Amino acid sequence: MSLADMLYSLTPSPPLLIGLVLVISLAESLALVGLLVPGVVLITTAASLAGHQDIALAWLIGAAFVGAVLGDSISFTLGFKHREQVTRRWPLSQHPEWLERGARFFKRYGVWSVFIGRFVGPVRPVIPLVAGMMRMPPNTFIWANISSAAIWAPAYLLPGYVLGRTWQHHFNLPPGIEAALLTLAAITVVLAVIFSWGRQQASRHGRLYRAIVVSIRRVPLLRRPWLAMSQTGDVPLASMLLLVLALGSLSGWTLLVISHQEPLIMDLFVQNLFVSLHSDSMYTLGNIFARIGDLLGIFVIVLPWGLWLLMAKRWDALLHIGGAFAGVAVLNIIGKGVFGRARPDTPDYLMGSFSYPSAHTSTAVVLCGLAAAFIAAELPRQKRFWAYWIALAFALPMALSRLMVGVHWFSDLVGGALLGLVVCALTLLHWQQQPRATLRPCPWPLLLLASLVLLSARVILLPPV
Template identity: 50%
Template sequence: MTLVDWLYQLTPSPTLLLLIIAAISLVESLAVIGLIVPGVVLITAAASLAGHQQLAIPLVLMAAFLGAVAGDTLSFALGYTQRARVPGLWPFSRHPEWLAHGARFFRRHGTLSVVFGRFAGPVRPIVPLIAGMLHMRPFTFAWANIGSALVWAPAYVLPGYLLGRTWKQLLTLPAGSDKWLILLAVAIIVLALAFSWLRHQLARESWLYRRLAVLARARPWRRRLWHRLRSTSHGEIPLASLSLLVLASTAFCLWTLAVLEKDGPLIMDEQVRALAHALQHPILTRLAAGLAEVGDAAGLLALCLPWGAWLLARHHTATFLHLAVGLGGMAMANTLLKHLIGRVRPEAPAYLVDSAAYPSAHTSTTVLLFGLAAAFFSLEVSSHRRHLTYWLAILACLPMALSRLVLDVHWASDLVGGVLLGLTGCALINISYHRFPHRSLNEAPWRRLALASLALLALRLLWLPPL
């Protein structure tokens, strides 16, 4: 089956796709909902499908325009008619600073705030609501809404549309591997969004957390269990980490059994490897080789040394020990699993000739390191910004994992096992971290420590051979 045939089976009909584009544009402009929906990602994906189906560009732009206008209009109407009730509605009842930030933005820019707000990220779904609450003239709001949507629609839709029209000409993919490229992209986006959403739902301020707390008080044994699980420093149950531990460890065991059952590369592995070979380029290979050195023992030591020294100097003993134990434990787990499973690599350069493939140690260790960094530092930011630390961690881990495919030293299933093992380690360490008293890391000199890590990493890349 060709890529075109496969995509046509995946994509909705043209009419439905236009409705989806309009709905995404509406939702990402809508008050409250627009704060949690990754509108840019969704609108780019939908526009790419439209470009692939070669839908008429005026229809695609019109759908996005109408959805954007409708979303801002609904937000404005909500603020205009429910001015007194909005501050008491969730999530503004728990985060009144969101309304305050939007109000300051509106007062600073006046009518133009509706235009600027369309492109201003966090305030985008708030400004129309604020404009309604402050009783901006409907006619004035209408022309600002329509004018900004006329610019917003092509700016957000055309890049994705052009990508959908031209990407087939950019790549010549081997037969059978094309669908894995799309599945990989979809899986990464879906899993990242699911992780971010679940972490938010299991946070202390969520409805689910409060409901579980109420249930825990109903029985003495539940109260005792709840109390034992609570964080010593923050008084919070690490529900997200507990859930991650169960899901990641179960998935790792099942995935490892599947790898052992096959006793060789999976069908997915062969096809993804063929895809990686088709995408080979000297620049990609050099980048992948650099990332291999960043993720080995010397590279990780260079990254961690300034932070570890600062943690010890400032007597953040609990944080230092959890980081050190996590990295040491992950190294031992990778060594043991590689020895027991003994899976052969696709290619084994001289420095890896004695190292087995499964799981990917680079991937699992990177996931653990950046996952723990995100978990530790997310405690120092406001709850509605915590997701940013996890997204940054995901963006840091992704190229490291994919570089192993470019170098042809791992199968794709090795990377999956590495991710699951790394997430299991993150969950275990984070649960333990919540049980020990620890001081805030807010005093850390972030920029100086980051520059020191980068300087040591540069020395490692320039002077040391691959380990």
């Protein structure tokens, strides 16, 4: 079976696609679940696949309509019949501001809030729940629910459907490549959600943290070490779990890579995907991100912040950050030398350099991961997850740039990301051994501007390193 045939076999069947549209629409409209599920991205992708297969548009719109109506109806019923229980359950027990925002919206727009709220992202999954809790008349809610879903379903489906109908003609992709894009996007989103949710649960206010505390207190052998660690504040459980998971995953992944003389099947699969998407603009964009993520690019990004830490005499933060970058650089050099994996393509400026792990990826993960951790520590607990999502948004294109320019395999990027997470976890564990003074006040607008100016000069004036 050729690679194109294999990709084509991965494309969901028409009944399955219609079912997916219904489930995604239901999840997008369901109370609180819609805040965690990237419904717009998923439904656009599913509609694109359906358009490529020329599935009848009426079936898709009908499925989206039914899912939207069911999701809002379930949310309304939960709020109407189980008001007190819902507010005491996770995640509303930890994020009461979600309900407060929905309640303000409901009070402002009244009956129209259900209709309008379906099209307003931040309140969409909360408004039906709030409407039920506010005892909105069921008949009024039903009409608002049905009428808004009748408009919402085609409005959200049609752009993706049109994209699917024209996808093959404009990009000349092999059959089934849309399914590959959907799979890669889904894996990225799922991993990001798991990491964000897991870190929150491992914090002092999370369920995982409380469950571990209860368990350890019942074991005399573990109780004393835990109390000793707790004397300086919160036990850095999230960093410990990150180290264990990242180190174990890195070890297993490295064994998988070195056990194959040739590239992995997924490496060839992803390489074929990027070759299919190749264009001059993509190659230029890849080179820009490659320059941002190389040694000189990272240096100019960090330089203003390092100078500020130096002038502020925050030697502890400066040494930890510098040690993290030095550590990941040394580990990359050792890894490339030990494994000696050949690159898919080796331009002149990379002659003599090996492929595994990806230094660009590991360094980007260290930069974005540590920045997110330090920023999150200064934010209210309810807003900390934003720091990690923004860090992911910056690190991901720097890693993918290596695939755009064709100098790494996909498995190199995975290994580099895991290595970066190991270094982040080790750095944070050492940092969290004792209480630290806040890094505020920080002139972050000035420092950010300085980093952007230096980075622009690096990208425009100097060749890749």
